[in-house]
Amino acid sequence: MTRLEETSTGRQPAVARTAGLDARIVVERGSFRLDVTLTAAPGEVVALLGPNGAGKTTALRALAGLVPLAVDGRLLLDGSALDRTPPEARPVGVVFQDYLLFPHLTALDNVAFGPRCRGASKAEARAVAANWLERMGLADHAGARPRRLSGGQAQRVALARALATRPRLLLLDEPLAALDARTRLEVRAGLRRHLAEFEAVAVLVTHDPLDAMVLADRLVVVEHGRVVQEGTPSDVARRPRTDYIARLVGLNLYRGVAEGHTVRLDTGPVIISTEVLTGPAFVAFPPAAVTLFRERPSGASARNLWRCEVAGLETHGDRIRVDLTGELPLAADLTTVAAAELGLQPGITVWAAVKAAQTHAYPA
Template sequence: MTNTRPTAPDGGGPAREPADSRPLRPAADDGARTPSGADGEARTGGNLDPAGGHPRPAAGLDARLVVDRPAFRLDITLTAAPGDVVALLGPNGAGKTTALRALAGLTPLTDGHLRLDGTSLEDTPTESRPVGVVFQDYLLFPHLSALDNVAFGPRCRGAGKAEARAQAAAWLERMGLAGHAGAKPRRLSGGQAQRVALARALATRPRLLLLDEPLAALDARTRLEVRAQLRRHLAEFEAVSVLVTHDPLDAMVLADRLVVVEHGRVVQEGTPTDIARRPRTDYIAQLVGLNLYRGQAAGHTVRLHAGPAITTTEELSGPVFVAFPPSAVTLFRDRPSGASARNLWHCEVAGLETQGDQIRAALTGDLPLAADLTTVAAAELDLHPGASVWATVKATQTHAYPA
């Protein structure tokens, strides 16, 4: 069942879900996620939910999502094995939400395909799809208790009231909310409401779990705690999870694989480590906090398409990217005479921003870049917008890779 915007439960619903739908596996002792296929085989056995169920083989998600709209076209491919958590990242208007709605059956495909566990879903009614959704604002029934909110899914699948409430109680206990079963949503904290919404989505035993900015409604302190809890619950989920988020930290912590979407297309995908180490667009570089440039390499020298040359430790040839962190940049007010760094550029301070106990300087000039320095260093250099500075970066602190 797709958990779309709730309507008041009436005690009825479609026929009960077949007993072979596979839910969460028992929690690992350390809460760490086991990568799918780590043992060379699909994970298929011993995966029961708190209320019971039977395991079955699963093939995961295989989708090409094509949605045409005036002045916009989404065309992306998504694949994921059972147990994978995939994060969709991208700027506003990139197509992330459209992709999520297409997976849920809320937005029809113009072209492409959507297969889950080998079954085509393009013509399957939204309410009949084995898909659970956790919305950004959770959409809990305000007039129902936490227990009855979670029981709503099993009730719609044909479970009797007592059975549905028993399943819901098991899920709330798993989420650490047994003591809040009788509470209405208005009496729950943001983190508690998020876990109730997650329990409601999982109570239908979905084969695909969709999470739309699941932590966006939380304050910074609560977000840290709930992120850790959500990571544990996703690590236990045996089917496919797709997460949409604007927060790179949420994506890095929660996902096994990142898919970056810009202008309706996938521009890069890979593990969080791969993406962070080798960004391929300015958007991704900003997400992971790197200065990124593109140029032509000849040996250890990269001539930028619009700008100076950068000396690197890698010896390459042809089109390349060059990246380095803002922390690798050293600033001087006067041209350094004895600097060992081969990379030296004359710049001007365009802006200053406080980031925790550091100052990030945005520089223009020979090479537009960002530089991080301590507040003490910024004061000693008397940095201010318009100040003239020299920036250096050691070749050993750059990273070049094929474009």
């Protein structure tokens, strides 16, 4: 939005300051081009999701100033252009995947490092650091060096160090990836609490859908350097638009052309749904919605039935994930008892059934 201001040299356009993040992250490296538009309001947590090589970490490094933007990129934070601002001068805090704590400094001095770099006296910086360690539940570990800290404690020290400078943009690069499963659960809950209290913009890079769903207000999915889908976690999980997202949220996903309750897939088969649509459409259903039979069922109520072949089996949580090929390639989740009773093994023929009410069709 622009407005006109009177100046000594006449009426000149001025840009109104806008709170939050407004960025077009354009980075070129050889044949790879990252071009991602990212906006966020203060208090919002945005998660960047995508497969390896999609450009997530490159985007984060560009926001931090560690990778230069191309000429057609932009980076505005609270209305101020940061494109040419050096990393150390940006109001940005970063939590790296391996935390990068200084091994020779105590937890207190690690957290005090940022304020000291911003001009605070040693006493002031240590007071700020002590306050943050207390907020993180680490007051008793202020004198410990990183090697004496657990993974969860080190993560909280790294977060405290990033927040101690009162950044207007907080960047988190796979902040829970280095933790074991049990510690991850506890630290994730704590991180969510701290992010909920953070008044500026936070951008999280992760490959873990649960981290993204729990921590973020909005998901931005990047593939091959481009945004392919964005929305709230529930919207993205319910209406995936690429195979990567469907796998991420655990759905079978297909694309076709809808006419009424019928979606004819691009690959040939038909899926019946309860939704009424016309035109290009996606249709999805969870693996748990699939029922398998060794013989073609005669009295099954499911309106979707396909002849398939077992391509593979693997343990998936407390269930068996069955990979099927044939009329409709799909994944099915069965209990171990059901899989044993069916005598499933690679190469055998089965019939896969899904009720129309368990599918979800939506415009492509």
